[in-house]
Structures are given as structure tokens and as C-alpha cells.
Amino acid sequence: xxxxxxxxxxxxxxxxxxxxxxxxxxxxxxxxxxxxxxxxxxxxxxxxxxxxxxxxxxxxxxxxxxxxxxxxxxxxxxxxxxxxxxxxxxxxxxxxxxxxxxxxxxxxxxxxxxxxxxxxxxxxxxxxxxxxxxxxxxxxxxxxxxxxxxxxxxxxxxxxxxxxxxxxxxxxxxxxxxxxxxxxxxxxxxxxxxxxxxxxxxxxxxxxxxxxxx
Amino acid sequence: xxxxxxxxxxxxxxxxxxxxxxxxxxxxxxxxxxxxxxxxxxxxxxxxxxxxxxxxxxxxxxxxxxxxxxxxxxxxxxxxxxxxxxxxxxxxxxxxxxxxxxxxxxxxxxxxxxxxxxxxxxxxxxxxxxxxxxxxxxxxxxxxxxxxxxxxxxxxxxxxxxxxxxxxxxxxxxxxxxxxxxxxxxxxxxxxxxxxx
Numbered sequence: 001x002x003x004x005x006x007x008x009x010x011x012x013x014x015x016x017x018x019x020x021x022x023x024x025x026x027x028x029x030x031x032x033x034x035x036x037x038x039x040x041x042x043x044x045x046x047x048x049x050x051x052x053x054x055x056x057x058x059x060x061x062x063x064x065x066x067x068x069x070x071x072x073x074x075x076x077x078x079x080x081x082x083x084x085x086x087x088x089x090x091x092x093x094x095x096x097x098x099x100x101x102x103x104x105x106x107x108x109x110x111x112x113x114x115x116x117x118x119x120x121x122x123x124x125x126x127x128x129x130x131x132x133x134x135x136x137x138x139x140x141x142x143x144x145x146x147x148x149x150x151x152x153x154x155x156x157x158x159x160x161x162x163x164x165x166x167x168x169x170x171x172x173x174x175x176x177x178x179x180x181x182x183x184x185x186x187x188x189x190x191x192x193x194x195x196x197x198x199x200x201x202x203x204x205x206x207x208x209x210x211x212x213x214x
Numbered sequence: 215x216x217x218x219x220x221x222x223x224x225x226x227x228x229x230x231x232x233x234x235x236x237x238x239x240x241x242x243x244x245x246x247x248x249x250x251x252x253x254x255x256x257x258x259x260x261x262x263x264x265x266x267x268x269x270x271x272x273x274x275x276x277x278x279x280x281x282x283x284x285x286x287x288x289x290x291x292x293x294x295x296x297x298x299x300x301x302x303x304x305x306x307x308x309x310x311x312x313x314x315x316x317x318x319x320x321x322x323x324x325x326x327x328x329x330x331x332x333x334x335x336x337x338x339x340x341x342x343x344x345x346x347x348x349x350x351x352x353x354x355x356x357x358x359x360x361x362x363x364x365x366x367x368x369x370x371x372x373x374x375x376x377x378x379x380x381x382x383x384x385x386x387x388x389x390x391x392x393x394x395x396x397x398x399x400x401x402x403x404x405x406x407x408x409x410x411x
Contacts (some may be wrong), residue, residue, distance in 0.1 A: 021388060024247060025332050029240035069300055072329075076293040084289060099339050102292040106332045108244055181403060182238050186396030194382070194389035201384075 003128070010132030013203075016109045017140035017189075018196035023109040026100050027141060028185030032152070033166070035159020037145030038138070039093040043086065043101065045134025047078045048110050049127055054078075055118040056126035071114045076105045096159070109137060140192070147188050152179030222353050225346075229357035232406055235333050236365040237399040242333030246366055247391060249324065251377070256370035260363025262321040264356060266306060266328050267337050270299050271355025274338035275348050295338045303329045333362055369398055 016022045026044075030036045054074050055062075062070045083101045086094040094101065104110065113133055118126040149158050154170030161167050178184055235241045242263070249259040274295050282288055307325045310318035328334060337358050341351040372394050381390055 021247070022244075024243040025240050028243065072296055072300060073293065076296050080289065080292050083292065099336060099343065102339055103241075103332045103336055105292055105296050106330045106335050108330060111330060178400075181399075182240065183396050183400045183403060185240065186392050186399055190385075190389045190392030190396060193392065194384040197389070198384035 006128060007132050007135075010129075010134075010136040011139060012136075012196070013200055015136040015140060015196065016112075016133050017137055018193055019200065020109075020112070021193070022112050023107045023137065024189070025103065026107060027144060028182070028189055030097055030100050031141055031144035031148055031185065031188075032180045033096075033149055033158030034142065034145045034156070034161075035093065036096055037141040038160075039086075039090065040097055040100070041134070041138025041141045043082050043097075044104055044107065044109065044137055045131065047075065047082055047104055048113060048134045048137075049130035050078045051075045051110055052113060052118040052126040052130035053123055055114045056121060056123045059119050067119065068111075068115075071111060072105065075110050075114070079104045092159075109133065143192060144185075144188055147192075148179050148184050151175060152177060152181075152184055222350065225350060225354050226357045229354055230361040230364060231402070234361045234365055234402050234405075235336075235358050236362055237395070237402040238406070239336075241336040242331050242362055245324075245327060245331055246362075246369065246395070247388070249327075250366055250370040250373055250391075253367060253370045253374065256366045257363070258320055259324045259327075260359070260366050262324040263328060263331060263333060263362050264359025265321075266299075266303060266325075267334055267359040267362075268352060268356040269306065270302055270334050271337055271341055271351045272348070273298050273302055275341060275346075275351040278342050279348075291339065291342055292335075295335055299334050299338070300329045333358065365398070365402075369395055372398065 010016075012019075014020060017024070017027050023044075026040060030040050051071070051074055055071055058070075058074075079102060082104075083094075086097075086101060113129060117129045121129070146156065149155055149166065150169060152175055153166070154172070154175035155166030155168050158166035179188070229235070233239055236243065236246050245259055245263070250256050277294055277298050278288075278291065282290060282294060287294075303325060307318075310321065310325075337355050341354060346354060373391055376390055376394050379390075385393070
């Protein structure tokens with residue numbers, strides 16, 4: 001599989017969140033500020049790359065019957081490492097993501113990639129797959145964060161820019177608090193997935209038209 | 215009424231309604247979306263989750279307080295809990311198959327899925343974080359499961375209708391379900407801050 005294809009699949013046509021519909025819990029729960037989104041996205045990407053590499057390296061050693069249990073233990077190990085690192089070096093982030101860091105263990109993206117890709121492909125390909133899928137996840141999270149933060153608190157870059165306050169775009173009182181509440185998570189993700197479905201179909205049609213023209 | 219019973223009732227109300235596991239805390243969205251096409255399968259899933267969450271809370275509490283904390287291994291919580299849950303689901307499945315075949319028939323296909331349900335791991339981790347004692351942990355687990363059941367059954371009955379309705383093509387299926395869930399979450403927002411005591 002070539003690189004460009006893999007990248008495109010991770011980012012759009014097989015985006016873990018927007019097209020494969022995996023890892024919904026964290027996508028909706030923590031996307032209230034840009035800082036959270038980037039932190040969560042990067043944590044998942046790192047864990048995804050590490051677990052993909054290790055699982056791919058061990059794919060011939062792990063007996064088939066207990067492979068799921070073995071994958072979960074490997075993933076849980078990496079999640080614990082990342083969790084402890086965040087607690088030590090980025091306590092603010094660790095605080096605001098809370099229980100959703102340890103819950104990465106049961107994030108279906110990671111187990112899904114382990115089962116669908118890492119268990120069948122070589123180490124390098126699996127690492128790249130982890131990287132691209134992780135980027136796809138991160139991008140989806142960032143879009144969610146930007147939209148929800150803009151509509152919900154009227155700011156951009158909360159947690160990082162402007163001393164953690166974020167840059168104010170809408171004046172106070174205009175934004176609808178609703179969007180940073182759980183409701184906003186469902187609504188934003190619903191619209192985003194609809195948008196992604198439309199885009200994938202549109203690109204598909206364009207490609208077919210191109211082929212027909214040839 | 216003693217303060218302890220009040221704390222149990224407080225946990226009960228918040229787990230079922232004001233801090234509903236799915237609609238407010240976002241634990242267990244995958245089965246919520248995946249197994250909510252029909253009301254009766256949704257009910258089956260809800261029962262299975264409630265059952266496992268109750269037992270998992272008890273087992274994880276025991277592992278945490280009797281093994282991990284005395285040995286100073288709290289940082290192993292995530293790994294230990296997920297192993298306990300995976301083993302537990304396996305045992306529950308075998309036990310039901312042997313001794314309660316009727317219940318096994320009803321829950322059968324949903325049981326293995328529960329291992330990767332973040333509501334179960336979530337409840338164990340939250341119990342440990344909040345320092346709940348044994349009874350509080352079990353009450354939180356069971357009532358959290360009931361909250362899950364309430365949300366998934368309500369949502370399934372909404373979804374049975376939305377699936378047949380006309381909507382823009384891009385919104386068909388999943389996106390429309392998410393919007394419907396959002397409206398349901400909005401209704402549950404009305405309960406936020408609800409405190410009886």
C-alpha cells in the first residue's frame with residue numbers, strides 16, 4: 001500500500017471518527033477546548049503507534065485464541081505509561097481529561113487497528129498506519145473543539161493561547177453554553193459526520209467522472 | 215435517616231438521572247449507538263451491562279483495596295481493572311451458559327461486547343477515584359447500569375421512528391441518530407443540579 005493512499009485513508013476516506021465511527025466517547029466528552037483536543041489526539045496517536053508496532057512485532061508469537069486479551073494488556077500498558085507521563089509533566093491536561101485518559105484502553109480505534117491492521121502487516125507499515133489513523137483522529141477532535149469552543153464559549157484556542165483564556169471572538173453573552181455541554185457534543189458530531197459523508201460521496205463521484213472521461 | 219443512607223440515595227439519583235452515564239458523562243457511546251436499533255435488543259444490552267457493571271464494581275473494589283493499595287501498586291489500576299473485567303465477562307458468560315441458560319440466551323451475544331464498553335471500566339475507575347466503600351461502589355455500578363438502560367431504551371424507541379423518516383441524504387443513519395441523541399441529552403440537561411438532599 002502506498003504512503004499517499006494510506007495518508008488519505010487515515011485523514012478522510014477511512015477517518016476513524018468521521019467514517020469508521022470509532023472512539024465516539026472521547027470524541028464527544030473532551031472536545032470543549034482546543035488544548036484538550038490536541039492533548040487527547042496526541043496521546044491516542046502515541047499509544048496507537050506504540051501498540052501497533054509491538055503487536056505487529058509479536059503477531060507471530062501471540063496465539064490466535066487469546067489475541068484480544070493480549071492486545072488489551074499491551075494497550076493498557078502503554079496507556080498507563082502515557083497517563084503517568086501526563087500526570088507528571090502536564091498536570092493541567094491530565095486534570096481536565098480526567099478518567100478519559102485511562103479509558104483510552106477501551107477506545108475501539110486502538111483495538112480496531114490492532115485487529116484489522118497490525119496483526120496482519122509488518123512493523124513499519126503498522127507504525128505508519130498508527131500515525132495516519134492517529135492524525136485522522138486528532139484532526140477530527142480539533143475540528144470538534146474549534147466548532148464547540150467557538151459556539152459555546154466564543155473563544156479560540158482555550159487552554160493554550162492568551163494565557164489559557166483563549167482568544168475571544170464572540171462577545172460575552174452571545175455564545176450558547178449549550179454547545180460545550182454534552183448536547184453540543186452530539187449535535188456537532190452529528191453535523192460533522194454528515195459533512196464527511198457528503199464529502200466522501202462527492203469525491204467518489206468526481207473520481208468516477210474523471211475515469212469516465214478517460 | 216442516617217447520613218450513609220443519604221449518600222447511597224444521592225449516588226442512586228445522580229447515576230440514573232442527573233449524571234446519566236451516557237447522556238451526561240459520555241461513557242459507553244459505542245454500544246449506545248450500535249445496539250439501539252430495536253427496543254428489545256436495547257433492553258437486553260442494558261440488562262447485560264447493568265449486571266456486569268454491578269459485579270465489576272464489586273470485583274474491582276476488592277482488587278483495588280485488598281491487593282493494589284496494600285502493595286502500593288495504585289498505578290497498575292488501569293491494567294488490573296481491564297484484566298478483571300475481561301476475566302469477569304468470560305466467567306459470567308460461562309456461568310450463565312451452564313446454570314441460567316434462559317438468561318444466557320437473552321444476553322448471549324451482548325456479553326462479549328461488554329469488555330470493551332467504557333462504562334464498565336469507567337465505573338471501576340470512578341469508584342477508585344472517589345474513594346467509595348464497597349456498598350457505595352456496588353450501588354454506583356448497578357444504578358449507573360440502570361441509567362445506561364434507561365438512556366438506551368429511550369433512545370431506541372426514538373430511533374425506531376427516525377430511521378423511517380425523510381431527511382437530507384448525508385444525514386441518513388448515523389448522523390441523524392446523533393442529533394436525536396443530542397435532543398435526548400438536552401432533555402436530560404433539565405435534571406442537572408438535581409439534588410434531593
